[in-house]
Amino acid sequence: MVSVSGFRTHTTHVHDNNQDLSSVQEVSDSFTWLLDDLPPGDSSSVETIPVIDLTDPDIVNRIGHACQTWGVFQITGHGVPVGLIDRLELQGRRFFSLPIDQKLKAARRPGDLSGYGQAPILSYFEKVMWSEGFTMAESPANLACQVWPDDYTEFCDVMEEYKKEMKALASKIMWLMLSSLVICKEDLEWSEPTEELDGSAVLHLNWYPRCPDPSRAIGMVPHTDSTFITILYPSSTAGLQVLQAHTAQAHWVSVDRVPGSLIINVGDLLHILTNGRFRSSLHQALVNQDKPRFSAPFFFGPPKDTLIGPLIKLTDADKGPLYRAVKMDEYLGLKKKHYQNALNLLKLA
Numbered sequence: 001m002v003s004v005s006g007f008r009t010h011t012t013h014v015h016d017n018n019q020d021l022s023s024v025q026e027v028s029d030s031f032t033w034l035l036d037d038l039p040p041g042d043s044s045s046v047e048t049i050p051v052i053d054l055t056d057p058d059i060v061n062r063i064g065h066a067c068q069t070w071g072v073f074q075i076t077g078h079g080v081p082v083g084l085i086d087r088l089e090l091q092g093r094r095f096f097s098l099p100i101d102q103k104l105k106a107a108r109r110p111g112d113l114s115g116y117g118q119a120p121i122l123s124y125f126e127k128v129m130w131s132e133g134f135t136m137a138e139s140p141a142n143l144a145c146q147v148w149p150d151d152y153t154e155f156c157d158v159m160e161e162y163k164k165e166m167k168a169l170a171s172k173i174m175w176l177m178l179s180s181l182v183i184c185k186e187d188l189e190w191s192e193p194t195e196e197l198d199g200s201a202v203l204h205l206n207w208y209p210r211c212p213d214p215s216r217a218i219g220m221v222p223h224t225d226s227t228f229i230t231i232l233y234p235s236s237t238a239g240l241q242v243l244q245a246h247t248a249q250a251h252w253v254s255v256d257r258v259p260g261s262l263i264i265n266v267g268d269l270l271h272i273l274t275n276g277r278f279r280s281s282l283h284q285a286l287v288n289q290d291k292p293r294f295s296a297p298f299f300f301g302p303p304k305d306t307l308i309g310p311l312i313k314l315t316d317a318d319k320g321p322l323y324r325a326v327k328m329d330e331y332l333g334l335k336k337k338h339y340q341n342a343l344n345l346l347k348l349a
């Protein structure tokens with residue numbers, strides 16, 4: 001397993017970092033990460049993650065192959081209106097460009113998933129990432145009306161519309177992924193055998209302010225996403241890197257986004273559901289010296305109270321299930337406490 005060294009600790013850190021990063025001139029110690037045992041970055045690599053058109057006649061095989069190798073791929077032909085994506089980015093930028101005191105009116109409260117602040121995974125580390133985020137597990141109206149008492153409906157309307165679009169797309173992609181393993185609707189006991197898969201949906205916005213010294217800071221530490229799949233809108237600014245881990249020499253590959261595409265990541269719960277056939281992908285976000293970066297991941301997972309374990313059809317007679325079943329909330333708790341070791345902790349002997 002790849003780890004971020006020097007900061008491994010079992011204490012949960014409460015960060016009170018309410019600094020306005022856009023005005024910071026120097027990367028202080030609390031932002032300086034030593035990523036010394038990570039595989040080397042590979043900016044000269046000509047490799048790219050798979051690009052798959054959703055209208056490709058061979059879509060099921062192509063998606064299945066991408067999930068079993070990279071665990072991440074770009075999709076084109078997804079049908080999400082460009083205008084909606086533009087409005088999402090516009091509203092996201094509108095939010096993050098507010099003064100810090102105004103954003104803090106929507107601050108994430110202890111124990112909540114929704115709200116403004118640093119990514120929850122950060123509690124594992126002593127250091128702070130060069131980013132801020134806004135998580136929306138349910139309707140953002142309650143939070144947004146604190147920020148813009150007279151003018152929050154436009155923000156909320158766009159977020160709701162985008163989320164609805166993402167949920168339908170996530171369901172479609174999940175079925176394509178599962179079809180490649182000959183899993184059908186009847187095999188998922190927790191979802192109605194309808195077109196739209198039952199599940200939980202969380203929209204998150206990331207903002208990476210310009211950084212005076214990108215070599216010392218990191219926007220988002222290497223991590224795998226926790227739910228079934230993530231649909232990421234990475235915006236046009238570079239920064240996302242994924243670990244190519246399916247060949248002997250693991251290395252980071254910068255994602256060169258095909259205009260208009262969205263990025264799909266396999267998350268840990270899908271890794272468990274497929275008994276390790278699909279691999280959750282390790283990725284990180286770098287920061288830029290000359291411009292800020294926006295990104296918007298949509299996390300799609302199982303219904304809250306559903307136990308997710310390896311599908312019986314995917315457990316081999318000799319090996320059986322590789323992981324014990326877990327509910328999403330329990331898994332998110334494990335991830336917060338054990339970071340990238342969470343998946344290992346569920347491994348059956």
Ligand SMILES: O=C(O)CCC(=O)C(=O)O
Nearest residue numbers: 206220234240285295297
């Ligand atoms: O900003 C990015 O490109 C990646 C963000 C990410 O991985 C996340 O929010 O989980």
Ligand SMILES: [Fe+2]
Nearest residue numbers: 223224225283
């Ligand atoms: Fe992620």
